[in-house]
Amino acid sequence: MRLQPEHLATLLAIVDTGTFDAAARRLHVTPSAVSQRVKALEVEVGQVVIVRSAPCRATSAGEVLVRLARQQALLESEALAGLTAVAGERVDLPIAVNADSMSTWFGAVLGEVAAWDDVVLRVHVEDQDHSARLLRSGEVLGAVTSDPTPVQGCSTEPLVTLRYVPAATPGIVERHRSRRGIDWATMPLVRFNDKDDIQQRILDRHGVTNVPPTHQVPDGGGFVAAVRAGLGWGALLTTQLAPGLESGDLVRLGSRDHVDVPLYWQRWRLPSERLDRLSTALRTAAEAAGPTARRRTTRPAAATPATRHTRR
Template sequence: MNFEQLRALAAIIDEGTFEAAADLLRISPSAVSQRIKALERSVGQVVVRRGAPCTPTEAGVVLLRTARQVQVLEAETWSALGTGAASRPVTPVAVNADSLATWFVAVLREAAGWPDTTVKLHVEDQDHSSKLLSRGDVVGAVTGSPTPVNGCRVERLGSMRYLPVAAPALVERYRTGSGVDWGAMPVLEFNAKDALQDEVLRARGVSPPRHTIPSSEAFLAALRAGLGWGMIPELQLGADLDDGSLTLLEDGAHRDVALYWQVWTLDAERLDRISESVRRLGRQALRDAGRKSLDADAAPG
């Protein structure tokens, strides 16, 4: 294999098709196809599932990780040589939607001042973003997993606290004595993987009507509109509880979700820079940031 073949593989997975990859690389689709065929011959396995979009096979995932790492090191090399080539490489990062809607905005504000880097965000649930790291789709991820992906290091950022809240009008509609009818009052969920509300409902043995709102900003708007109750990040609430826009349904029913930063174990200034930003700003915003950090390195792979 060679780097041009790996570059073609990464372009196909990023762009979804051979034709789009050809446009990105400024070569013909035939040349892209030839590079992939040569790569598959050299490793003796199919590396791309041809489809819409194209996806990597298991062998392709391994090679894709290598391709991403080589791209990072190539950018570092050009920078060290001072040639100006490859001056704005893409740094793909995964972050959960609630972090992106709150504390991670400060990271983006700092990234705006990095003239040599562009950021590509993948928005993924914190319990599933580690998969993007293992596939080589991203170089770093805000994740809920303390177990390092092979070839990555992990450190604890802190905990994001979620509070059960609802609009006052919704609470009044479903009030029963000193509480609410949890089995009848509609609940909001972010997506099918959102288990925060289920934890509260399981303790009560009920299953109320559900609305799915797959956007952090729209989720908060739906809460304020009285569509249902839901678990919302404390960081996102602002003055909602103070001004009466939302009501806390129950004291002590909060959930704390630990967040970690996982990043490849490469000696690269760009990775160190974004890691420092995420670490510092995450710990400033999140709870329990003073706990002992997990700095675990896995063997490169």
């Protein structure tokens, strides 16, 4: 069996754009031609490769083919970019990055890529579990994730460790004082979404078994604003906490309480100069992260991924 390149390219276009019509516009063909190519591909492999939903998504079999199509597209783009006749050809680099990295140290990577005239960067802001799925399906070439276990066909390396510190306004702390300090069981808290377990991990350390009043603010800036407004306490990155400490709007809860989340860079093992260059930019930015994150030079023997990377 020999897969047709135009069939794979069509499948990739559907997954990237979400619909047959949008894929047709990208490929400059009719929606009917897109449908015919997908049907032909499904006949070739003997399996359904696309779930006709809104948006369309690849089946398990389709994900294998999407990954192949993405690899072929990357290698072809790099080959074309190396030809004088097509100088200025840009290579598409889709990657996944956790939201807290996007709002902190990853900005240095964006600044580095801004100087490249041969790359188009497409960033997916996704949580850990979704990032792994995006790697497996071939939707991204690399991912910043808290999962140290490499997806099949990928390499992994440690980047940084983000430190989260519990904080609140002085007013809310005073209202929830107890004889032994802070009454963690009654003081309201703020979390980003249902997957944000950082606050709960701190409560577990203090032996809190009940669920305190919990506000949910699934927005990066909104989360910090909610904590600074006194809606509840929350675990903030050190860089997010610093301005509030300096102004007196926030106080740290517990001198030793914190949660560290190690992050890793996973990427396909492909001979790609541009993907290599992006990996180097990530390492450089991670090493220069300073107080926001601490460089991990060794891989932990038994890492327990936290899910806070889903936040912001």
